[in-house]
Amino acid sequence: MQENVIDQSKDITILELLDRVLNKGVVITGDIVISVADIDLVYLGLKLLLTSVETMREKHLAIVKTNQETK
């Protein structure tokens, strides 16, 4: 990202970045694309990572909120 990284949290930025490169952009499939053995599995692994980071973030936010309320 360029100079304006508004949310400074590195984890969130990486999560947003992975979400974009894995799930968005021009999608090309079919005969012209090389299907390499195991690539789909690795890709799936990256998506699972994305999901786990998402869950982690939700939990983190819930903890932050609870801490703020108890102060």
Place this chain on the structure above:
Amino acid sequence: MEKIIYAIIASNHGHTELIGTMKGIQGISGSAIYVLSFNDISVAVSDFTPSKYTINKELAIDFARVIEELSQQVTLLPIRFGTFLKSDKNINQLLINHYDSFLNNLQKVENKYEFGLKALWDYEKCSEKIRVKAESEAVKAGDYFSKSTIHTNYLLEKINKHRLEDALLKHVEQLIEEISRHLAQINPDCKFKKMVTRSIILDAVFLVKKSKKDDFIQAIEALKQQHDDLHFLLTGPWPPYSFVEITID
């Protein structure tokens, strides 16, 4: 050796000038980027052999770095990570076959940034408020059924659960309307996903004119001040990942 493609690029000023513009940008894992062109569009490519050992999170991040660096120099459409083609001939054919579609999308994103905005809430706390309101309007057994049985109770439970979900959704739709009104002056293209998870009630992306970038950021900051019950995550500017609508089979 396979080819990994990064982005479709507007090359209005010609192939040679484009190569000069991109000088110094390295591909993933230090590979050299080269450009293939057709008319006024090009594609950034490098040689790369994919395997389960080379495709990982770090490489995906490096891929994003390449797109980011390219986007600072040219208008582009990012390609989804992990797209490998056999030869330059295949890539040239791709440019020729989908020229119109690429050009239309490039024009749509020219001189614009993408921003992401997520709205999160404390589900238990916030939904409780909405639940109380929904329950005050909840269907009572006597409204529908002359007597209460296991079956009627089951149906009532389902009806009232649906009413709560409906109330939550209406709450999110009101938020979307408010955001849209709030950003009317900036007039970005936008896409909204509602209730992505229990915590993320809204996942929005905006395509904002570069000249309106600061206005947009200020508008979102003002919005944050108005909602202490929500947590907003604003990220960007990004290359226009979410505003590319091309799927090639």
